[in-house]
Amino acid sequence: MSAAVLARGVRRTFAGREVLRGLDVELADGDFVALLGRSGSGKSTFLRALAGLDRGVEGELLVPSRRSVVFQDARLLPWASVLDNVVLGLRRRDALAQGRAALAEVGLAGHEDDWPKTLSGGEAQRAALARALVREPQLLLLDEPFGALDALTRIRMHALVQQLCGRYHPAVLLVTHDVDEALLLADRVLVLSDGVISLDAPVDVPSPRLRADRQFIHLRSRLLAELGVDETAEGAHDPLVVRA
Amino acid sequence: MTLLDARVVEHHDLERLPTRAVADTTVRRRQFPRGLERLAGVVLLFAIWELAARVGWLSPKVLAGPSTVLTAGVDMVRDGTLGTALWASVQRVFWGLGLGIPIGAALALVAGLSRTGDDMIDANVQMLRFVPIIGLQPLLILWIGIGETAKISLIVLGVAFPVYVNTYAAIRSLDPGHLQLADVVGLGRWSRIRRVILPGALPGFLVGVRMATAVAWLLLVFAEQINARSGLGYLMIRAQTFFQSDVIVVCLVVYAVLGLLSDGLVRLLERTLLRWQPGR
Secondary structure, eight states: OOEEEEEEEEEEEETTEEEEEEEEEEEETTOEEEEEOOTTSSHHHHHHHHHTOOTTOEEEEEOOSOEEEEOSSOOOOTTSOHHHHHTTTOOOTTHHHHHHHHHHHTTOTTOTTSOGGGSOHHHHHHHHHHHHHTTOOSEEEEESTTTTSOHHHHHHHHHHHHHHHHHHOOEEEEEESOHHHHHHHOSEEEEEETTEEEEEEEOOOOSSOOTTOHHHHHHHHHHHHHTTOOTTTTTSSOTTOOOO | OOOOOHHHHHHHTOOOOOOOOTTOOTTOOOOOOHHHHHHHHHHHHHHHHHHHHHHTSSOTTTOOOHHHHHHHHHHHHHTSHHHHHHHHHHHHHHHHHHHHHHHHHHHHHHHHHOHHHIIIIIHHHHHHTTSOGGGGHHHHHHHHTTSHHHHHHHHHHHHHHHHHHHHHHHHHTSOHHHHHHHHHTTOOHHHIIIIIIHHHHHHHHHHHHHHHHHHHHHHHHHHHTSSOSSSHHHHHHHHHHTTOHHHHHHHHHHHHHHHHHHHHHHHHHHHHHTTTSTTO
16 A cells, blocks of 8 residues: 655744644555544644645645545635535536535535525535545545534534545545544544654454444543543543532 | 412512413504504604695795695706706716726725735725815816816715725635635635635625715715706705705705615625625
8 A cells, every 4th residue: 555645754833832843644545544632732733734735834745636625614615506615626527517426425415506504514514525525535634524513413424424435545634632533433543742643553443333342442541541631530431420 | 361379489589571471362452564654754744844834934945845846856857957967967976986996996906915916005095095085176176177077086086995995804804714725625826816705805895885886976966066067966056046945955855866776776786796695
């Protein structure tokens, strides 16, 4: 397998504060990697660097030319129809047909001519996913794409993303602060803390992945500890524990 | 209707919220439609005005009654004076808006899209914006005389500023997420302008256009009262010299109707162009 992402010695400084301090990350083709980190840890900064949106990074970055990003907000242009949003910037003769097919794939057939503001949060995020997939990306960058969704919609989106990634096999980097989400979706988890990758572990939980699985629970505890969360405190296990 | 047990209320210091009585149809007040009630107020005002004019409380030199105004209006339409004046005025506003809106929008685009343009244009416009437009009239007369061009130039200037200010502000406050998206999907410079920046700035531009139409009629009245030989303002000034308050009121009514019409036109434009906004 060839590499989809090669990042070496990536540094980023904002106003004297070093957010990324020499990051080394390697993603193989078809890898689904979750990048975990506390808020402010620089995980979104790294994703922006991989997306080519940040000209201020130092170090070496090799990424495929076909990249797509899904942001936390669907980021649809409100003045363009859903279909026009999906094919925005796509320079192909059959772009519209491809766009329709992508919308059908995410379950939005029939919404082609809708205005984005008439979609629900989940529908808008599915349209954003269609916009990312129609470009047939070799690298799919997901920047907390489920963060703004309600719990039920999130479960459905997880399944959809899994299904689509299984079909198209892009390398995926999912930035999230949700440990469960990372363990449900990714083959490998990275933890970013203090500007470097502090943990790089495969997720060897047999599928279908269940939160009650022993390996799941074990890995979950390890990741939470790495992220500095003490499960025994703050009633993390027992919702009935009320702290005074 | 069953009331809650009084003891409950006593014990818990509860407050009873006003609710609708259940199936209480016996004492329903007969109501007039809201629109009719509002109209009644207007009718009353006109009735008092007419009465005042008939009885002689209002001298025709001060303010003619509604019926006199109506007759004067009909006469002015019949002999063509109103039509001619109206056409002259509408043409001036048309030219003023037709030149002023594109000038304001073009300047805003140049200033909003390039740093050099911003440095060259914005500071100057923001400074000149505070010069009262009407105060420019003497200067305009010095430059281009008192002809048609001077009147239209005044309107053009007055129109360009609100269009510029609103369009520029709209470009500056575009959603940075949308601009980032343009980068992510690899839009070129021109596509970026056409697909993201222009449609994003359109609501602000239309607010500017709406303000500009109001300004255009305002400046028209002013321009036409100085050295004009045609137009509604000219009719009013002439009527003033002959103490014809009825003619003045007719012209004022026409101005109001024109303002209302052009505002409605811009609203229609907004509804068609901003169909994507919720609630339109």
